[in-house]
Amino acid sequence: MQLTVTSWNINSVRLRIGMVTDFLGRHAPDILCLQETKTPDEQFPAKAFEKAGYVHQAFIGQKGYNGVAIVSKLPFSTRDAMAMCGRNDARHMTVVLGAAAGAAADIAIHNFYIPAGGDIPDPAKNEKFAHKLAFLDEIGAWNVAKRPTDRPAILVGDLNIAPYEHDVWSHKQLLDVVSHTPIETTTLERLRSEGGWTDAARMLRPEPEKLYSWWSYRAADWEASDRGRRLDHIWLSDALRPTLRDVTFLREARGWERPSDHVPVTATLEL
DNA sequence: ATGGTTGAAAGTCAA
Numbered sequence: 662m663q664l665t666v667t668s669w670n671i672n673s674v675r676l677r678i679g680m681v682t683d684f685l686g687r688h689a690p691d692i693l694c695l696q697e698t699k700t701p702d703e704q705f706p707a708k709a710f711e712k713a714g715y716v717h718q719a720f721i722g723q724k725g726y727n728g729v730a731i732v733s734k735l736p737f738s739t740r741d742a743m744a745m746c747g748r749n750d751a752r753h754m755t756v757v758l759g760a761a762a763g764a765a766a767d768i769a770i771h772n773f774y775i776p777a778g779g780d781i782p783d784p785a786k787n788e789k790f791a792h793k794l795a796f797l798d799e800i801g802a803w804n805v806a807k808r809p810t811d812r813p814a815i816l817v818g819d820l821n822i823a824p825y826e827h828d829v830w831s832h833k834q835l836l837d838v839v840s841h842t843p844i845e846t847t848t849l850e851r852l853r854s855e856g857g858w859t860d861a862a863r864m865l866r867p868e869p870e871k872l873y874s875w876w877s878y879r880a881a882d883w884e885a886s887d888r889g890r891r892l893d894h895i896w897l898s899d900a901l902r903p904t905l906r907d908v909t910f911l912r913e914a915r916g917w918e919r920p921s922d923h924v925p926v927t928a929t930l931e932l
Numbered sequence: 933a934t935g936g937t938t939g940a941a942a943g944t945c946a947a
Contacts, residue, residue: 878937
């Protein structure tokens with residue numbers, strides 16, 4: 662069977678619920694992982710997702726900030742939200758697809774929303790950057806303690822880091838810009854490799870191809886200047902590596918009316 | 933070097 666998983670930082674799920682259900686109607690991934698839903702649980706648009714066929718839902722949100730959700734056509738057996746860095750800031754959700762999903766074994770889906778980190782790339786001067794680095798360390802500790810890649814697993818999310826040279830429009834110009842500084846890129850790369858994760862997009866589309874999932878709202882013409890960054894990622898455990906068939910970045914979504922600044926990234930696996 | 937935009941929300945903060 663085919664399994665498709667989409668990750669999308671939606672920047673308010675309530676504002677863009679129509680756009681999201683249009684996307685689901687057209688592309689129909691089995692599972693949609695959202696970040697930055699900015700919505701308290703009691704206001705999460707659960708009914709709209711149910712109507713679209715995504716009746717299995719796990720979400721955790723806050724008023725105005727953060728928030729992650731996983732909505733699925735396939736049933737999942739368990740869900741878990743970690744309070745990263747000891748805060749109640751709704752930046753993680755895991756679900757486990759059971760045998761009912763058709764796979765040979767359970768598949769865990771880990772959805773992360775790593776802090777953006779503010780503007781100054783110095784943890785001594787910028788508490789937000791310190792938080793981002795602490796969050797990365799905590800994912801590293803989780804890799805060691807829980808060994809998530811010992812089982813079939815997919816890690817997705819807005820990791821807010823563009824790790825490689827061709828994940829940004831200008832490597833040199835972004836070396837001191839939060840999201841592409843050496844401390845961030847080397848830490849993320851260490852987490853990925855030590856954790857036993859494979860970067861799905863780069864497995865199929867290696868450098869030097871430019872790959873972007875985010876374009877700033879501040880550009881006069883995002884499409885013409887094309888100053889993008891690849892901040893959104895899909896990682897696979899070894900067991901799922903051989904099943905990867907496709908990864909797509911839906912660039913056109915950045916041109917939709919009142920878009921998110923991130924576009925959906927979708928991986929297709931053949932289980 | 934700076935400023936540029938968006939969302940939630942009603943100030944301003946976060947991104």
